[in-house]
Amino acid sequence: MKRSILTGVTALAAATLVLTACSSGDGGSDSTTSSGGTETSAAGEEEAAEPITISLAAWSLATTPEFQTLADAFHEANPDITVELKEYDAANYDTQMIADLAAGSAPDMYVLKNLKNFFTYQDGGQLLDVSEVELSDDVNGADAYVVDDVTYGVPYRQDAWYLYYNKDLFDAAGVEYPDGSWTWEDYDAAAVKLTEALTAAGNPAKGTYQHSWQSTVQGFAGAQVSDADLLSGEWEYLVPYYERVLALQEAGAQVELGTITTNSLTYQAQFGTQQAAMMPMGSWYVATLLAQQESGDANEFNWGFAPAPQLDDSTVELPVTFADPTGIGINPAVDEDVAAASIKFLEFIASEEAATALAEIGITPAVPNETGTTTYFGIAGIPTDDLSKFAFSTHDVRPENPVAAETAKLQNILGEAHTAILARTVSAEEGIKQAMDRAKSEVLG
Numbered sequence: 001m002k003r004s005i006l007t008g009v010t011a012l013a014a015a016t017l018v019l020t021a022c023s024s025g026d027g028g029s030d031s032t033t034s035s036g037g038t039e040t041s042a043a044g045e046e047e048a049a050e051p052i053t054i055s056l057a058a059w060s061l062a063t064t065p066e067f068q069t070l071a072d073a074f075h076e077a078n079p080d081i082t083v084e085l086k087e088y089d090a091a092n093y094d095t096q097m098i099a100d101l102a103a104g105s106a107p108d109m110y111v112l113k114n115l116k117n118f119f120t121y122q123d124g125g126q127l128l129d130v131s132e133v134e135l136s137d138d139v140n141g142a143d144a145y146v147v148d149d150v151t152y153g154v155p156y157r158q159d160a161w162y163l164y165y166n167k168d169l170f171d172a173a174g175v176e177y178p179d180g181s182w183t184w185e186d187y188d189a190a191a192v193k194l195t196e197a198l199t200a201a202g203n204p205a206k207g208t209y210q211h212s213w214q215s216t217v218q219g220f221a222g223a224q225v226s227d228a229d230l231l232s233g234e235w236e237y238l239v240p241y242y243e244r245v246l247a248l249q250e251a252g253a254q255v256e257l258g259t260i261t262t263n264s265l266t267y268q269a270q271f272g273t274q275q276a277a278m279m280p281m282g283s284w285y286v287a288t289l290l291a292q293q294e295s296g297d298a299n300e301f302n303w304g305f306a307p308a309p310q311l312d313d314s315t316v317e318l319p320v321t322f323a324d325p326t327g328i329g330i331n332p333a334v335d336e337d338v339a340a341a342s343i344k345f346l347e348f349i350a351s352e353e354a355a356t357a358l359a360e361i362g363i364t365p366a367v368p369n370e371t372g373t374t375t376y377f378g379i380a381g382i383p384t385d386d387l388s389k390f391a392f393s394t395h396d397v398r399p400e401n402p403v404a405a406e407t408a409k410l411q412n413i414l415g416e417a418h419t420a421i422l423a424r425t426v427s428a429e430e431g432i433k434q435a436m437d438r439a440k441s442e443v444l445g
Helices: 066-077 090-103 118-123 167-173 184-200 215-224 236-250 257-262 267-272 285-295 336-349 352-359 370-376 386-393 407-422 428-443
Strands: 038-040 046-048 052-059 081-088 109-112 154-158 161-166 278-282 303-307 320-322 325-330 396-398
Touching (some): 052 090, 052 336, 066 081, 066 336, 081 090, 090 118, 109 336, 118 407, 154 336, 154 352, 167 184, 184 236, 236 428, 267 278, 267 285, 303 386, 325 336, 352 370
Parallel strands (some): 052 109
Antiparallel strands (some): 038 046, 109 325, 161 303
16 A cells, blocks of 8 residues: 655654763862762862763764764763763673673673663663653653662664665565555565575665674564564464564575574674665664764665564554664762763763764664754755655654563573574474473573
């Protein structure tokens, strides 16, 4: 079915940011820094605040501009506080962060990259109570970080997953662009048709690229299947989603999982250098692609983003997609001066000022902001067609990870099943059955 694209709708989703910092600070001073940025001496006279540096964890700094953007914007508003970035490996961020926290070498602040490990951090006493930060009711994802009426993190980004597509490759293949009404069947058919047409023309690009993450399959299934429940351990609903991806691999329209892992393929390069005509990916990729096209790390081509394909046509008017909020928490080992400065940083990342700064680079902030929306679609190189605007503003974003003690363990089991199924060591049905058996025996009792 064709849809009429609505224009003029404004909404901003927030994307994921990882901030961490060294547990350091000026603890030897006789005076303390107030939130107002001044110090009171023993004589009661106000003096200029002494500079303070707080560290913040980040990853993929060369391709992820949001971290430096937030650090710079905050420093401009608070000249006495400098935010230093500490880079972590993106693929092993949580593993490294958990280890650093245990060793006492973690940064002052760290990003809660998704909700999968939030319970681990909170239950382990590795997050400071930040309930004093006042948040607007409009901040998306804020409730995810509240446990027993105590707040342990503040979101700055609320992503959504889209379908990115290369208009030039669609034109070359003679395939019509997505129109906002696509189901997964439409997506599959387009991927095969694109691959066949491009191959016949001598172009090695695939019809689509789905990265190696389990989210690319399980995230959509968990959001779009009405009775899906990760914590139940009943995961039969995943089987059709895996069978669809296996069929795309078999048809040559999607890169094999083994090729992705063996050759260390990155989703940025696969889409950015026109190796794939389509790619399901989170909204944060807008900023990355814009930055890479400007630097020359990505090709110049016409592109857009559409709503994620749907399970059926019942949800195309309000497309269902997924993404956890991305927030930042504070290491409880910091001293008072660093804690006060870090609290100010958390207040800033949930402000309209920060939302506008993020929108300027193509990141969807947690704070809906009309100025930010206008800024977002005013960026040089960003798609401004009606479908891209519709995908940005109109969707039902559901969290990928429920906040629970069992979440991380269950997701780890499903991650192993994901690899086994797409590597074809087991069928989709058998792989999910084995995962369900493991969930019952190892986690759910």
